[in-house]
Amino acid sequence: MSEHDVSFDAMGSHVRLLIGEPGPAMETAEEAAAGARRFVAEFDAALSRFKPGSELCALNADRRERVPASALMRAAVKAGLTAAERSGGLVDPTLADEIEAAGYLESRSGMEGVPLADALAAAPPRRPAAPATAARWREIEVDDDGGTISRPPGVRFDTGGAGKGLAADLIAARLSGYSRFVVDCGGDIRIGGADAANHPYSISVEHPLSGRRPYVLRLRGGAVATSGLNVRIWRDDDGRYMHHLLDPASGEPAWTGLIGVTALGATAVEAETLAKAALLSGPARGRELLAATGGLLVHDSGRVERAGSLSVRPRMRLPEPAGAAR
Amino acid sequence: MTESSRPRRPGFGPVLWGSVALFALLFVLLTYQLAAATEPEPRPVVQRKVIKRRVVTTVVPSPGAPVESGGEPAESSSPSEAPPVETAPPVEAAPPVTTSAS
Numbered sequence: 470m471s472e473h474d475v476s477f478d479a480m481g482s483h484v485r486l487l488i489g490e491p492g493p494a495m496e497t498a499e500e501a502a503a504g505a506r507r508f509v510a511e512f513d514a515a516l517s518r519f520k521p522g523s524e525l526c527a528l529n530a531d532r533r534e535r536v537p538a539s540a541l542m543r544a545a546v547k548a549g550l551t552a553a554e555r556s557g558g559l560v561d562p563t564l565a566d567e568i569e570a571a572g573y574l575e576s577r578s579g580m581e582g583v584p585l586a587d588a589l590a591a592a593p594p595r596r597p598a599a600p601a602t603a604a605r606w607r608e609i610e611v612d613d614d615g616g617t618i619s620r621p622p623g624v625r626f627d628t629g630g631a632g633k634g635l636a637a638d639l640i641a642a643r644l645s646g647y648s649r650f651v652v653d654c655g656g657d658i659r660i661g662g663a664d665a666a667n668h669p670y671s672i673s674v675e676h677p678l679s680g681r682r683p684y685v686l687r688l689r690g691g692a693v694a695t696s697g698l699n700v701r702i703w704r705d706d707d708g709r710y711m712h713h714l715l716d717p718a719s720g721e722p723a724w725t726g727l728i729g730v731t732a733l734g735a736t737a738v739e740a741e742t743l744a745k746a747a748l749l750s751g752p753a754r755g756r757e758l759l760a761a762t763g764g765l766l767v768h769d770s771g772r773v774e775r776a777g778s779l780s781v782r783p784r785m786r787l788p789e790p791a792g793a794a795r
Numbered sequence: 796m797t798e799s800s801r802p803r804r805p806g807f808g809p810v811l812w813g814s815v816a817l818f819a820l821l822f823v824l825l826t827y828q829l830a831a832a833t834e835p836e837p838r839p840v841v842q843r844k845v846i847k848r849r850v851v852t853t854v855v856p857s858p859g860a861p862v863e864s865g866g867e868p869a870e871s872s873s874p875s876e877a878p879p880v881e882t883a884p885p886v887e888a889a890p891p892v893t894t895s896a897s
Contacts, residue, residue: 487892633897669894674894685891686894731894
């Protein structure tokens with residue numbers, strides 16, 4: 470049961486691929502990994518908000534109402550609209566202006582953040598986020614037959630809400646013939662292959678405060694994604710703590726009582742959407758959102774709450790205390 | 796001069812009945828011992844947990860980088876039907892596939 474394991478940086482994150490044995494007449498795992506890496510580079514070049522030459526930047530700057538768009542661009546916009554629809558507008562792909570106003574003007578990859586604990590101490594009272602009343606995302610239309618995207622000029626699209634999940638799903642589609650595989654696009658993970666059902670993958674979940682990995686999920690397929698405040702967090706010129714998960718109703722960073730959510734889903738886009746929507750919703754509603762597929766909620770205090778299927782605790786064992794081993 | 800007489804051989808009957816009597820005596824003795832014997836107390840089995848400790852040396856990107864250990868308290872919330880996932884303490888694998896915010 471050999472696997473090709475390759476890691477590289479892309480999309481402002483870390484990407485890792487584990488690819489098992491190829492099917493008949495398929496390219497080797499090494500060749501598939503190289504192809505996937507090229508695809509990620511193309512994906513990033515086309516859909517990055519931080520690359521002035523990207524198709525996304527061209528779309529956002531275009532003053533026409535209907536704009537020709539590549540299949541990849543249309544897929545990204547459709548994924549964003551699906552996320553918005555699924556979350557009732559909480560995961561809003563049209564908050565590009567607001568995120569830039571908050572200070573997220575360039576990729577924060579490699580930038581040193583600020584301690585989340587300090588930000589939580591200074592954060593405003595907690596309350597659930599709410600969808601924007603304008604719901605600009607409802608004005609976006611994708612026409613695959615015509616190869617165009619329509620939206621009122623000035624409505625800017627941001628792939629940030631579903632970009633990495635979409636990349637993971639698209640790479641997973643390329644690897645569907647392999648015995649087993651993991652596609653990890655910055656923590657948005659897709660798992661597949663017939664052999665994964667027999668020998669599940671162990672996926673560690675990182676705690677947003679401690680950085681430790683207190684839980685391991687054994688997955689036989691599907692996807693898992695995590696959304697949290699511990700990365701891409703900074704202080705603006707006024708010293709206010711800011712992060713990248715915005716409350717669509719206010720356009721400001723959301724402080725809901727949750728600092729991290731891990732969600733399971735059939736696809737990485739679904740898992741990523743659920744994780745973001747649950748975090749933005751706060752503990753009560755977030756718990757409900759994860760009830761169907763399962764997940765973990767991390768409260769401001771650092772307490773981890775299991776939701777949905779993960780609350781069954783089929784084989785839960787806490788690590789033994791230090792010194793127990795002799 | 797006297798001529799020493801050869802000792803007389805025991806007859807068939809005494810030898811036969813003597814053998815039978817000796818056999819019966821030993822048989823009864825052993826049977827009694829077997830019946831009177833009690834089961835020995837089972838010896839306690841010493842269970843030793845062999846814990847293999849591995850020191851994994853990696854390039855640490857920054858001070859205070861995450862380490863794989865420890866546990867967090869967890870609480871149950873709404874129950875649901877059994878999923879194809881399980882939770883368990885971290886396994887030793889280098890490096891593990893990790894989901895985290897990015």
